[in-house]
Amino acid sequence: MSNQQPNMDQELLFMDIFRKHEGRLYALALKLTKSAPHAQDIIQEVFLKLWEQREDIRQIRNMEAWLYRLTENKVIDFLRKAAADERLRETIWNNLPQNAHSTETIVTGNEYEHILQKAIALLPPQRKLIYCLNREAGMNYQEIASELHISRHTVKNQLSSALQTIRSFVIRTTGPLSLLFFNFF
Numbered sequence: 184m185s186n187q188q189p190n191m192d193q194e195l196l197f198m199d200i201f202r203k204h205e206g207r208l209y210a211l212a213l214k215l216t217k218s219a220p221h222a223q224d225i226i227q228e229v230f231l232k233l234w235e236q237r238e239d240i241r242q243i244r245n246m247e248a249w250l251y252r253l254t255e256n257k258v259i260d261f262l263r264k265a266a267a268d269e270r271l272r273e274t275i276w277n278n279l280p281q282n283a284h285s286t287e288t289i290v291t292g293n294e295y296e297h298i299l300q301k302a303i304a305l306l307p308p309q310r311k312l313i314y315c316l317n318r319e320a321g322m323n324y325q326e327i328a329s330e331l332h333i334s335r336h337t338v339k340n341q342l343s344s345a346l347q348t349i350r351s352f353v354i355r356t357t358g359p360l361s362l363l364f365f366n367f368f
Contacts, residue, residue, distance in 0.1 A: 193237045200246060201230055208254045215258045225257045302352035306345055313338055314345040 208229060212222035232253060233240070243249045303311060309331075316322045316330065317338075324342070328335040 193240065196240055197234060197237055200233065200240075200250075204247065204250050205230070208250060211251075212254060212258055216261060221261060225254065225261060228257050229253050298353060298356050299349065301356075302349040305352065306348060310341045310345045310348075313341045314349075317342055 205226060209222055209226045212225040213219060216222050216225065229250060233250070236243075303314060306314060312331070313327055316327045317324075322330070324335045324338045327333075327338045331338075
């Protein structure tokens with residue numbers, strides 16, 4: 184990064200990009216964080232990063248994708264922090280819409296459940312059985328190992344592979360931000 188003052192072209196280009204993308208990126212951050220102040224902070228960080236890259240701004244081939252990816256990464260960082268910070272997690276929980284059973288929420292939940300079931304159906308038979316015994320029947324590694332007459336280590340490896348396969352399928356089907364639906368809420 185250079186210490187030079189920005190030239191007028193850089194400032195105008197930056198302002199044009201800001202005006203064009205700020206609203207959609209803010210809406211995305213707000214939807215995912217459920218917090219207007221946190222969404223504003225995230226968008227501020229995104230555009231601060233863009234400002235720091237202003238000398239190379241014309242070399243970014245797909246500005247929308249670049250900004251979306253940066254916003255996505257900032258939201259993920261925020262949610263990781265929220266998961267570790269009980270007060271922040273409590274604030275987010277309290278900001279969730281009161282009508283959690285809205286039509287949109289139900290439809291979205293059903294869509295994700297359908298995608299999850301598709302991913303599970305693609306698992307090899309033993310891996311699928313281990314996954315179902317763990318996630319649906321609530322059995323731990325040792326109980327599954329005893330039930331199937333395999334080692335606990337095999338159960339752990341198969342379950343890990345199942346989760347990785349499911350995550351990959353969900354990302355390919357709906358995009359990386361959809362994992363937040365499964366992991367955070």
